[in-house]
Amino acid sequence: MKILDVPTVSTSEVKKNPTKIAKMAAELDTGIYVLNRGKALSVTLTPEQYQQLVADQEALLDLKTEQRALAAIQQDDGTRLHETEAIGHRLPNEIDSNDGWE
Known part of the structure; x- marks a missing residue:
């Protein structure tokens, strides 16, 4: 197992004093890995x-x-599709102001 080159604490330490862990993250300006039985469980930031x-x-x-x-x-090779190829039909020439949008 590769050892993490970051600060670590156990879950029991977090349970005892979570504020201490948060302050530690602020003071060290890095995340603090929380380990449960030696495996990373979370990171406190x-x-x-x-x-x-x-x-x-x-x-x-x-x-x-x-x-x-x-x-x-x-x-881009400059090839363009006609609207009927792209969406299957022609677009209307006018915008329907009563289409339910605003």
Whole structure:
């Protein structure tokens, strides 16, 4: 088993003093792995650490989407479909203002 190079605590330590674990995460500016019988059960983060993790994940997903779009643009051969091929019928020439949307 590879030893984690991060702070760890046991579930019994969390039960005794959960505030201490949260403070530890803030002071060390990292997640604290909670172990149950030597196996990782969860990770304790401060709200700020969690928010940053979510923001970083969203940024990576945006980057991935942008890379896919760029690849599609670069592979575009200029071929276009007529609306009837794409959706199976022609689009109306006017917008129905009473279609139930707003």
